[in-house]
Amino acid sequence: MFSKGQIVFGILFAIAFIIVLIRMYRKDLNLHKVHYKGVLWILLAFLAFIGMIVAIKVIFK
Numbered sequence: 001m002f003s004k005g006q007i008v009f010g011i012l013f014a015i016a017f018i019i020v021l022i023r024m025y026r027k028d029l030n031l032h033k034v035h036y037k038g039v040l041w042i043l044l045a046f047l048a049f050i051g052m053i054v055a056i057k058v059i060f061k
Helices: 004-027 029-035 039-059
Strands: none
Touching: 004 029
């Protein structure tokens, strides 16, 4: 198993990583709004496609 020091390190590393990730995302937010317009529609189309596959699987089961 893990020692207490390894567990503490893992928790602190995860917290620090998440904080840095959030800061970098907020820093680039204006850039993302410019370059990734319309991505929401692609996400919705992908989710609808996966939903159709699941529905077909359930219907023909």
